[in-house]
Amino acid sequence: MSVPGYDLIVIGAGIVGAACADAASGDGLRVAIVEPGPIGGGATAAAMGHLVAMDDDPAELALARYSLRQWEAFADLPEAEFSRCGTLWVAREERELAAAAARAARLAAAGVEAQLLDDQQLYELEPELAPGMSGGMLVPREAVVYPPRVARHLVARAQSRGAVLYAGRRVQALRRGGAQLDDGSSLSGPVLVATGCALPALLPQLPMRARKGHLVITDRYPGLLRHQLLELGYADSAHGDADSSVAFNVQPRPTGQILLGSSREFSATDAAVSPAMLRRMLERCFAFVPALRELQALRAWTGFRPTTPDGRPYLGAVPGATDQWVAAGHEGLGVTTALGSARLLLDLIQQRQPALDPAPYAPSRLAA
Amino acid sequence: MTERYDVLVVGAGPAGLAAAGTAAAHGARVGLLDAQPRAGGQVWRHDVRKPAPRAAREAIAALHGVNLLAQHSVIASEDGALRVETPEGSALLTYGALVLATGARELLLPFPGWTLPGVSGAGGLQALTKQGWPVAGKRVVIAGSGPLLLAAAATLRAHGAKVVGIHEQASPDSVHAFARQLLHWPARAAQALSLRARLMGVPYRFGSIVRHAHGEDAVRVVEIEDAHGTACVDCDLLAVGYGLVPNVELAQLLGCALDHAPTHPHVQVDELLRTSVPAVFAAGEACGIGGLAAARIEGAIAGHMASGHADEARVLLPERDRARRFGALLARHFAPGSRVHALATPQTLICRCEDVTLGALDGYADARDAKLATRCGMGACQGRICGTALAELGRFPRGAGRPPLFPARLATLAGLATSPSDDASRSTT
Amino acid sequence: MSATVRLQVNGQPVEVPAGASVAAAVAHWTLHFRTSVSGETRAPLCGMGVCFECRVRIDGVAHQRACITPARDGMQVDSHD
Incomplete structure (x- = not known):
């Protein structure tokens, strides 16, 4: 029996794997994609789809900025449901507003336009915010997308260039020079593992924790909110190491629906919606936008963010292995940074000079 | 705000009324x-x-000591209690035993x-x-399947509608075979005859389906097809239902095992109506479409069981089995046929x-793959209509539900009572 | 309790029997209950609170199911969302 050979076997068709398969096929590589579930059915389906530059880690900011430029190519793609609502960071206290000035400067230095707002400007943009806010920071060019459909689009585009999708197949094990599938067959060629939270099943030497999050979506209320809204303290929740935390993070979908987040939990392993966590998260949202209380919620769900010990993704060669690559561990920024991650990784695989310094993302930094 | 019941019954139809009345008669505190x-x-x-019919009046009058919680919608299950939403706010109801009498909805x-x-x-x-709903003087076409069509027609006629025709999709052979079986069920036969008498002069056609509804801002004309061909009929209202499907969403949320055969799931129960979850019972249509008589007797069984009187429940089992056989008869003779499954076009x-x-x-x-790609089933009905229809059409089974059980205020999901006074009471309990 | 209930549907007065639903009150004036996401006019389908086709705005609160909401004196119902 002959073993099909590829230039790159992409394992996992979440937004990151899909972007890698798309980039690789665009480079002319013969690509295989192996995905046991629906395309974009894991963290990608659970995500908010907010394209956002976080400035608290220079390496994350560089990757986000690089990736956001590539997202512009999807602004007119219907499947992406791209909506340039901008990001509005809300300050509850003067102290937060003062810190926002430094953040705006860091973003500006990275080429991301950001404007500081006083309280009056803030309420003009979002009249439903609770009284007493100090002001905010508007990042006007940021946008939201619908990640599962983008993942499908990227896989379909790769397929149109000849990539082969092994749908419903799971990679059982990595083998020297390829991968073994759960139906007993094998594929040969370099592998790229983009399995997110499931990374330890194939690469146990790379530490990964699943960080649970909750989201709720409402019926349609067009015009109620206009921007993706976050509290300026969001990074404390996102990048802190508390076992559980919540932050105000609310998004108007292009449909008029409101998507509400966010929560983070390390120790919760079951996917069930936790009433206690949901309560904490929603009360946080109500504190910023009281009108949310009376909206009709249609669905609540959870997802798991693949989280590395330092919060940065693994992008690069698997330490000590030959022809094994990894792109995983993007925590809450997988959608934002998927396109840039793919580009960076393909540059490394193809031995081109990457546009970014790859060192901060090198898997060897944390390999056990 | 938390309220505690020995027995909590969800659904105040015939099964739930019987369960609540029975449990309360044993002295249980019943909601x-x-x-x-x-x-x-x-x-x-x-x-x-x-x-109201006499049986309904009697069942409602028999609710001595039962706390009737109208306009209470179950939203979620929280640590062995039910979160309910009311027009005023929300509450948490705890229970010693739970009876699911969630009934059925129409197959559309x-x-x-x-x-x-x-x-x-x-x-x-x-x-x-x-x-x-104002129907007096309106021309109504009724179509679909099963005896519910006759009951609907009788109600409409009693309210002054002009029922233009009743179109049963089941074949004449199938309906006549069912009618012959009715001889074994004298009470049902009498009921059917009385319905037919109330519908004197209304055409009742078999093997007849509505293919298409036409109109600009509302239905004006329907295309009806039977063995003789297609005819167009003018009407003001068109009512089409293909029988019933069990409401199993709450059972599913609680983790009760479901029986998926053959097309639409029902709650799995043992002989004494115990679900796979301890202290949770199910009765009536939720356990599979069985009709009114089965619902009433199962409600009583579940009421006995939920209040700890298994011996009294066992006495009712023969009666229950007989009632269930009638339900099976209905399913056999009125199941939607392939012509009905083929009505929808790609558009x-x-x-x-x-x-x-x-x-x-x-x-x-x-269902999940389709939902992620197309939004099918992502709306307010949470797939109750499209998911059930797709299962019936043989596309794929309905996807697993997500909380809330029904759309609910965000304040309810946050566990908040809406009015400030309730908030205050919540913080002190 | 009076035998009828008076309310307003899209600014027009309606009188319905006590115990009637908001859906019944709306139907006295119009079959336009809501506009679907692709712009179609929709009216109640299931009549029992399951299909959500009968969503209207009641006293300023959007997306209320007209078929399971009892009509009350003085209600303001808007079916043009």
Whole structure:
């Protein structure tokens, strides 16, 4: 029996794997994609789809900025449901507003336009915010997308260039020079593992924790909110190491629906919606936008963010292995940074000079 | 705000009324909740113009000591308690035993024109009419399957509608075979005869289906096909229902095992109506469509069981088995046929919440895959209409539900009572 | 309790029997209950609170199911969302 050979076997068709398969096929590589579930059915389906530059880690900011430029190519793609609502960071206290000035400067230095707002400007943009806010920071060019459909689009585009999708197949094990599938067959060629939270099943030497999050979506209320809204303290929740935390993070979908987040939990392993966590998260949202209380919620769900010990993704060669690559561990920024991650990784695989310094993302930094 | 009951019954139709009355007669503290404003469920729904049937009046009058919680909608399960939403706010109800008497809903299947205003379910139009929907003088076509069509027609006629015709999709042979079986069920036969008498002069056609509804802002003309060909009929309202499917969403949320055969799931129960979850019982249509008599007797069994009187429950089992056999008879003779399954075209909307066509679902392997790609089932009905229809059409089974059980205020999901006074009481308990 | 209830549908007065639903009150004036996401006019389908086709705005609160909401004196119902 002959073993099909590829230039790159992409394992996992979440937004990151899909972007890698798309980039690789665009480079002319013969690509295989192996995905046991629906395309974009894991963290990608659970995500908010907010394209956002976080400035608290220079390496994350560089990757986000690089990736956001590539997202512009999807602004007119219907499947992406791209909506340039901008990001509005809300300050509850003067102290937060003062810190926002430094953040705006860091973003500006990275080429991301950001404007500081006083309280009056803030309420003009979002009249439903609770009284007493100090002001905010508007990042006007940021946008939201619908990640599962983008993942499908990227896989379909790769397929149109000849990539082969092994749908419903799971990679059982990595083998020297390829991968073994759960139906007993094998594929040969370099592998790229983009399995997110499931990374330890194939690469146990790379530490990964699943960080649970909750989201709720409402019926349609067009015009109620206009921007993706976050509290300026969001990074404390996102990048802190508390076992559980919540932050105000609310998004108007292009449909008029409101998507509400966010929560983070390390120790919760079951996917069930936790009433206690949901309560904490929603009360946080109500504190910023009281009108949310009376909206009709249609669905609540959870997802798991693949989280590395330092919060940065693994992008690069698997330490000590030959022809094994990894792109995983993007925590809450997988959608934002998927396109840039793919580009960076393909540059490394193809031995081109990457546009970014790859060192901060090198898997060897944390390999056990 | 937390309320505690020995026995909590969800659904105030015939099964739930019987369960609540029975458990209360044993001295249990019983709560009986329903999303509707009045007890009675679908079959005994309160009629604003007509007196209720005697059995319904008696069942409701028998609720001594039962706390009737109308307009209470179950939203979620929280650590062994039910979170309910009311028009005023929300509450947490705890229970020693729970009886799921969640009943059934109508099987509504897509066909070209089914989204036009004026097109509704058959039981749907009956329910609307009982609650004051103006039908006097309106020309109504009734179609679909099963004895519910006759009941709907009788209600509509009693409210002054002109029933133009009743179109049963089952073949004449199938309906006649059912009628012969009725000889073994004298009470049912009498009921059927009385319905027919009330519908004197209304054509009742077999092997006859509505293919298409036409109209601009509302239905005006329907295309009806039978063995002799297709005819167009003018009407003001079209009511089409293909029988019933069990409401299992709450059972599923609680983790109760479901039986998925053959097409639509029902709650799995043992002989004494115990579900797979301890202290949770199920009765009536939720356990599989069985009809009114089965619902009433199962409600009583579940009421005995939930209040710890298994011996009294066992006495009722032969009666229950007989009632269930009638339900099986209905399913056998009125199941929608392949002509009905083939009515929707690729252009027909299947998901009415998100306006997704049947054709848009081609190539998707399961409900979740299709939902992520097309939004089918993502809307307010949470897939109750489209998911059930797709299962009936043989596309794929309905996807697993997500909380809340029904759309609910965000304040309810946050566990908040809405009014400030309730907030205060919550913080002190 | 009076035998009828008076309310307003899209600014027009309606009188329905006590115990009637908001859906019944709306139907006295119009079969336009809501506009679907692709712009179609929709009216009640299931009549029992399941299909959500009958969503209207009641006293300023959007997306209320007209078929399971009892009509009350003085209600303001808007079916043009």
